[in-house]
Amino acid sequence: MSETKITVIYDNPTDPAAFEAAYEAEQLEAARKIxxxxxxxxxxxxxxxxxxxxxxxxxxxxxxxxxxxxxAAVTTPEAGAFFEAMGRLSTGGVRVLFSDIEIAQH
Known part of the structure; x- marks a missing residue:
């Protein structure tokens, strides 16, 4: 089996400044904890x-x-916290994809 990628695509927020103010702590740091x-x-x-x-x-x-x-990762409490914050911050919409990596770049 090959690598799998979870991609979160944030659409344009209704308030970019508010999104950016919260992004580092509420999304990026939370993603790192998954x-x-x-x-x-x-x-x-x-x-x-x-x-x-x-x-x-x-x-x-x-x-x-x-x-x-x-x-398995998306069933953890850390992922739950990430997805809860994602729902609040994604005022313009959001998409989450699971993808099979066909050509790994190592």
Whole structure:
């Protein structure tokens, strides 16, 4: 079995300043506490040059050795705290994906 990635895609928040004020402590630090990940990546989407809305605002990727490990991780209290905060902060919407890594970049 190959690595599995959990991706959280945050759509554009209704109040970007409020989102950013809470992001580090309530999302990034909470994501780091979810057990079992082998690495974590975060991204902020570049603004469009014409000022139109971007298709997303930020993302967090948590990488796990396999699907079973990722599935177990989301049942932990740490993941519960992360997802509770995600629900509060994601005023523009949010998507969560489980993906099979086809080509690992090690």
């Amino acid at each position: 057990p079992g990940h082998i690495r974590i990546e975060t991204s902020k989407v570049w603004p469009k040059e014409d000022g139109s809305p971007t298709p997303a605002y930020r993302s967090i990727d948590l990488y796990y050795p396999d699907y079973d490990a990722a599935s």
